Amino acid sequence: MANAYMIGNQAIVQRCLAAKSEWDAKASMIWGAFLKMFIPMLVLFPGLIAIALHPGMEDGDNAFPLLVKELLPAGWGLVGLMFAALLAGLMSSIDSMLNSTATLWTKDIYEKYIRKDATDRHYLIVGRMATIVLLIFGVITSPVSQYFEGIYVAIQTFLSFFQGPVFSVLMLGIFWRGTTQWGGLFGLLGGITVSALLYIFKGYLFEIEDPFLYVSWWSFLAGLVIAIVVSLFTRPHPDERLYGLVYRLPEPKPNTAQVGA
């Protein structure tokens, strides 16, 4: 489901939209995919080292700070450098997420349904206020992670609710011209519902304690099936509306009668 993050996550997509050109956006994604391949190693190795050094460690979230404290030589500034890098990475991720969520709220909900004809400055202020509210919400809800085995599991569990259904609808919309807005909506809502049900009944349905990858995959499949079925029963969009959105859809031919006139 790494594809769901690299292709479907708004924080990543928004970075591509800020690229200098279409080529730069594509190149950044391929470069990102290359770096992403090292993530399993970067995540696994510190954990394995920590288990080897401290076999009785109870809280996995303590592994990384403990390794930094014990293994990095003191007096060279390396510990400070490591935490500066950690904070820089964290801030970069958090500001991307806040920015993308504030954009989604302002552009897709506030501007569309609450106040349509306001000035750009108004929307800018709304976006900034949304960022502050989201940040406060994030701080208030952060203790929720203590109910999970670790922060990593908490993040993956929350992601698993949405990334499968979002990715299914996105892929279908890009590669199948028959996808309709109702198909997308029902696929998304149906997929999220399946995720929630799988998580609620995980004790009865799964053999492992934290089945976030299973939930992601099955909700992806559920979203895909629901979106296809609903799309087949609803009126398809005309090609003119889909050009530029659906992969390899031929450009609509100009109306010859109008050109002649």
Add this chain to the structure above:
Amino acid sequence: MLKAILNALRYVLNFEWLAGVSIGAAKNVFLVLFVLIGILVLLIPNDYIYKGLKKRKWWLNLKLWALGDLAFIFITYYIF
């Protein structure tokens, strides 16, 4: 009845139906998948690849970059 449905669901959801597939066979499936993705990459039109660039240089061909990524993951899977 309910127990039978639950067992069937568990069988499907936990991928128990794939338990008979050996690790070697699963690895081969992924290797074939990477090759197929590579073929799809090669089929992408060059005009689409170079969109947004003023000059076309061979090292800016993103097909090569993508094939490099695929080669890396293919070799990793092949070795391990």
